[in-house]
Amino acid sequence: MISDTHRQNAAPGRREPSRRRKAAILATAVAGLALAIGGYFLLQPPPAPTVATTEVRIGDIEQTVVATGKIRPKELVSVGAQVSGQVRRIDVSLGQQVRAGQQIAEIDPRPQELALRDAQAAVETLRAQRAARAAVQEQAALAFERQRLMLAKGVTARVDYEAARASLTSLKSELRSFDAQIVQAQAQVDTARINLGYTRIVAPMDGVVVAVVTKQGQTVNALQDTPTIVMLARLDVMTIRAEISEADVEKIKPGQTVWFTTLGAPDQRRQARLDWIEPAPESIVADTDSTASAASASTPKAVYYNALFDVPNADGRLRPSMTAQVSVLLAQVHDALIIPVAALQRGDGPDRGKVRVLDAHGRPVERRIRTGASDDSNIVVLSGLRLGEKVVIAQAAPDTDGDSGANVGG
Incomplete structure (x- = not known):
């Protein structure tokens, strides 16, 4: 009995050190786990920045010079009176098609x-x-x-x-003097006969009456200037005069492909060939007339050179003085690797540049590339990038309202 009782009293003393050891082991394990978790987060690299990206893709590029132009008739003639007098009648109306030699008007022949x-x-x-x-x-x-x-x-x-x-x-x-006087008088007869013929005003070419300037019954004076009766134009062929800035005029030349649209038909593109570039701007006359002092005091103005090309107008939809949005094709590339121009940072040369590309961890790294032709939006990549790689186009702001549609990497 004594031995059993002694053993019972001694058992709690042996269990107490065991509990302390278990508590110490548990505390050590918790501390180790905490250290491991903390070390994991401390050793993790910082999160990739949020950036807007786009993929390198296959596309076409049309490098162009863009200009604004005016549509004019291929031939425009002011049909005027060569003798003075009252306009007895006008034989044509606005928009009428006339033939060469057809009577347009008559001045009082008396x-x-x-x-x-x-x-x-x-x-x-x-x-x-x-x-x-x-x-x-x-x-x-x-x-x-x-x-x-x-x-x-x-x-x-x-x-x-x-x-x-x-x-x-x-x-x-x-008698010789009389012979000379007769010849002179006969010349006066011929002149008077020609002037009589001038009272009948005829069309010098086939065309359309685009303006009737003088009214029936109006008196015209041909001694001071040549009064215009009507304006006649050929509308089957139109000439576009595009204003090319001095920064672009050296890039273009006759024979290049051009196309244009009008404000009324922006989706209809008409194509032609560049025919001619005028050697001097229209402002050269004003520049020549101005004095050196006035020129030095005036504000510098933009200089434009007219580039001309003809287009057929069989349907008559092109009208004089319409505005044309003209593009002159400089280079054309099909099925090329392209990226947005916004993703490119210029490098050491005209065909060199730098971009930021997302690496395997979604972080932007700088890479040098070689570029080719470009348009207003995209540029051709000749080397340095692969299809499908993501290039950075902008640093993206945090999106608190949900997805806005941008391709955001990171």
């Missing part, structure tokens, strides 16, 4: 008819006067012949012979 008759009468007067002097010359020739024969026989004085010869010579000169 003043010109009177001028023609007056000139013809002047010619007849001169011819009559010449005929009268020719008869006198014939008499003088006979008198001179008699004096010559009599002088040979010694029955007349030399002074009478010389007087007869002088009279004949004078009459011959008068």
Whole structure:
């Protein structure tokens, strides 16, 4: 009994150290786990920054020079009056198609008819006067012949012979003068006849009446300037005059492909070939007239050169003075690796650049690339990137309202 009781009293003493050891082991384990978790987070790299990216993709590039132009008729003629007078009638209307030689208007011909008759009468007067002097010359020739024969026989004085010869010579000169006056008067007749013809105004070419400037009954004065009756244009072929800035004019040349759209049909692209680049800007006349002092004091202005090309207009949809948005093709690339221009940082040369590319951990790293042709939005990548790689285009702000549609990496 004593032994059993002793063992029972000794058991709690042995269990107490065992509990302390278990508590120490547990505390050590918890501390080790805490250290491991803390070390894990401390050793982790910082999170990748939030950036907006886009993938390197396959696409087409059209590198162009963009300009604004005006559409004008291939041929535009101001049909005017070459004689003064009252416009008796206008024989065409706005928009009418006319043929070359067709009468457009008529100026009152009566003043010109009177001028023609007056000139013809002047010619007849001169011819009559010449005929009268020719008869006198014939008499003088006979008198001179008699004096010559009599002088040979010694029955007349030399002074009478010389007087007869002088009279004949004078009459011959008068006849030559009358001949010249008749030619001059005949020229006046021809001029009056031409002026009479000018009272009938005809179309110089086939075309469309695009403006009627003078009204019926209006009096025109052709002495000061040439008054315009109507404006006639050929609308089957139109000429586009595109204003090319001085920064781009060296990039273009005749023969390059061009296309344009109009404000009324922005989705319809019409194609042509560049025909001509004017050698000087239209402002050269004003620049020549201005003085050096005024030029130095004036604010510098942009300089533009006109580039011209023709386009057919069989449907008549192109109209004079329309605005054209013109693109001149410099380079064209198909099925090339492209990235947005916004992702490129310029490098050491014109075809060198730098981009930031996401690595395997989603972090942007800088990479040098070689580039080619570009347009307003994208640029060709010749080397340095692979299809599908993600390039950074912008640092993205934190998105608190949900997905906004941007491709955000990190």
